[in-house]
Amino acid sequence: MRGARLGVVALGLLAVPLLSSCTGGMLDPQSPRADKVIVLWWVMLGTSSVIFVFLCGLLLWGLRRASRNSARAREGQLNRDRYLVLGGGIALPVTVMVVLMVLTVWAGRSITEAAGSDAVTVEVIGHQWWWEVRYPDTGLVTANEIHIPSGEPVNILLKSEDVIHSFWVPELSGKIDLIPGRTNSLIIEASHPGEFRGQCAEFCGLQHAGMRILVVAEDRDSFDQWVQEQGEPAPALNPADDAQLWEGQQAFLGSACVYCHTIRGTNGSGTLGPDLTHIASRQRLASNMIPNTRGHLAGWILDPQAVKPGTQMPPTQLSADQLDALLDYLESLK
Amino acid sequence: MTGRRFAIAVLGALLAVTAVACSEEDHGPLNVPASADADVGKQLIQSYGCGTCHTIPDVAGADGRVGPSLEDFGHQMYIAGAIPNDWDNLVAWLMDPQAIEPGTIMPNFGMGETTAANVAAYLASLK
Ligand SMILES: [Cu+2]
Numbered sequence: 001m002r003g004a005r006l007g008v009v010a011l012g013l014l015a016v017p018l019l020s021s022c023t024g025g026m027l028d029p030q031s032p033r034a035d036k037v038i039v040l041w042w043v044m045l046g047t048s049s050v051i052f053v054f055l056c057g058l059l060l061w062g063l064r065r066a067s068r069n070s071a072r073a074r075e076g077q078l079n080r081d082r083y084l085v086l087g088g089g090i091a092l093p094v095t096v097m098v099v100l101m102v103l104t105v106w107a108g109r110s111i112t113e114a115a116g117s118d119a120v121t122v123e124v125i126g127h128q129w130w131w132e133v134r135y136p137d138t139g140l141v142t143a144n145e146i147h148i149p150s151g152e153p154v155n156i157l158l159k160s161e162d163v164i165h166s167f168w169v170p171e172l173s174g175k176i177d178l179i180p181g182r183t184n185s186l187i188i189e190a191s192h193p194g195e196f197r198g199q200c201a202e203f204c205g206l207q208h209a210g211m212r213i214l215v216v217a218e219d220r221d222s223f224d225q226w227v228q229e230q231g232e233p234a235p236a237l238n239p240a241d242d243a244q245l246w247e248g249q250q251a252f253l254g255s256a257c258v259y260c261h262t263i264r265g266t267n268g269s270g271t272l273g274p275d276l277t278h279i280a281s282r283q284r285l286a287s288n289m290i291p292n293t294r295g296h297l298a299g300w301i302l303d304p305q306a307v308k309p310g311t312q313m314p315p316t317q318l319s320a321d322q323l324d325a326l327l328d329y330l331e332s333l334k
Numbered sequence: 335m336t337g338r339r340f341a342i343a344v345l346g347a348l349l350a351v352t353a354v355a356c357s358e359e360d361h362g363p364l365n366v367p368a369s370a371d372a373d374v375g376k377q378l379i380q381s382y383g384c385g386t387c388h389t390i391p392d393v394a395g396a397d398g399r400v401g402p403s404l405e406d407f408g409h410q411m412y413i414a415g416a417i418p419n420d421w422d423n424l425v426a427w428l429m430d431p432q433a434i435e436p437g438t439i440m441p442n443f444g445m446g447e448t449t450a451a452n453v454a455a456y457l458a459s460l461k
Contacts, residue, residue: 289388290395298441299386302400307386319377320439327441 019126030196031189033111033153040107047096056087099187111173115153115187120139120223122146123157126165126178126200129207130287142232143274144287147226150193151216158184163205169215171197177202182333189218194227198289206310212288232277233265234333248329251322256314263333273313280333286311294327301326335425364408364458365421367451376457382453391460401440408461414438424454 029038030162124146125132133142142206148154160168160178167173172188190196200211202217218226239246252258253268268276282292286308301304301323304313366372376393379385385396389403410419414435417423426433428450431440445453 289380291383293381293383294384295383295445296443297383299383299398302387302439303398306397306399318439320437323439324432324441333382 023150028171030171030194031173031191033113033187033189036107036110037174040103043103044100047100051096061280083087102253106130113153115155119153119155120149121155121157123147123159124156124167124178124213126158126160126162126167126204126211128205129161129200129211129308129310131211131213132161132193132274137211138227138231140227142230142278142282144212144284145214145216147216147218148188148190148224149220149223150190152220153187153189156186156188158186165200165204165211165320166202167198167213168201169196169213171196172198172215176203188215190215192220195217207308209289210287210289210308210311214283226278230281234263234277236265244325245329245332247321247325248327248332251318251326252329255316255322257316260313276330276333278333280331294331297330298327299325364419364424364454366455366458367421370451370455372452372455372459375452375454377448378453379456387440402459404460406460408458414440419456421454424457425450428453 001082029035058112065241121136123134123136131144133146157175158178160180165178166175167178172190173186176184176186194217196215198213198215237249249266253266258268260270260271262269262275284290285292285300287297290307301316303315304311305315339434378391379390384390385393385398387398388396389398389405390396391405411421413423413427416435429445430442432442433437
C-alpha cells in the first residue's frame, strides 16, 4: 500500500522535470504573453501539490485517530473539530480560490490585451486537414506557414471551413478553437525571431495529427519583404523562352490540380486545397508533414494518400515528362 | 530451464556462423569505390525525399509505394528491369533515369556525379 503510493508520487515528481526538459514545449515559452500563463501554471501546480499532500496527511491522521478513540468523542473535541471544518473547509479554500482567481484574471487579461491598431492581422482558416492563411490588410493568401514580425503583438483571427479545429503553438500561446460560423481571436507575440511549431489541438478526423502549422517570426524588414514577395502573382510564361516551365504550367492547368488549387497569375483558382502561388517558398508540404524537396513533392503528387491516408487530395496520374516539368514549375514558384 | 537456454545459445551461435559464412560468399554486382560515402548518401536520400516514392530500409518515413521497394537493392541484378545493376549504371540511373528508361516516372533530380555516387553507395549497402 505504502509502496504503491510512494511509486505514484515519485512518478509524478519525475514527470515534472521530464516535461520541463522538453525543449520547445509549453513550459519553455518564447513570448511575453505565454510567460504570464506559465507563471500561473507553476503557481497552480505548486498550490495544488501542497494542498494535495496536506490533505493526504490529514486523511491518514484522521483514519488513525478515528480507529483509536472512535466511540469516545467528547463535547470539547467536537467543538475543536467544528473550527477545523470552518477554517479548513471554508476559509482556506475561499482564500486560495480568490488568490488563484486574481492571478488567472491577470494572466487572462494579458493574453487578450488588445494589440495596437497598426498590428498585423492574420486570418487562419481550418480545413480538414490543413490551414489556410490570409493577411486581410494586403490580400495575400498562403497556407500552413504563418510569418509574423517578432517583438510585436499580432492579431490572429480563427475560423473554420468544416469542423472544429484548435490552433495551438505551445511556445507562443494557449490553444483556441476554430469554430464553424464563428470568428475567434487570439493575440500572439514572439519575443525573438525563430520558428515555432504548432498542431491542431481538437480532434477533427482521420488526419488530425497530420495537421501541423509553422509560425516563422522574423525581424520587421524580412517580414515586410516576405509580405511583398508573397503578394506577387506567379510570373507569366511564354512557351518560346521557358519551354520546360511552360510545360509544367500546362500540366498543372491541364490536370485535376486546377480544380482545387490556386496559382495567382494563371487560370487556376480552385479553393479546395492550399494556394500554391509561392509553394516553393514553404519549408514543408501537406500541412508540414514532409519537407518541401523534389522527391517528397513528386511522391506527394502521385500518391498523397500514402503520406496522409484520408487526405482530401486524390492521387494524380501523370506521364514522366509531365511530372518532371510540373516539378520544375512548382519548384520555380518561390 | 538452463537446458533450454543452452539450446537457444547454441542455436544463436550456429545462426551467427551461417550468417557470416553467407556474407563471405557474397558477390554483389556493385563494387563501391572508396571515395563514395554511404552515410552522406543516406542523408541525401533523406533530404531529396526518395522515401515518399520508395520503401528504403533505415531511412525515416521512407515507406512510399509509388516505385519499387529498395530493400535488398545491393543484391538486385537489374536496374528498372532495363540495365545490369553495376556501379556505373547505377550512378548513371540516378543522374538521369529517363535517359536510361524513357517514360519512367522516376524524376530527374539534377544530381552531379559525386552526389549520385554517394547516394549509390548507400543503395549498394542495402543487403
Ligand atoms: Cu484537428
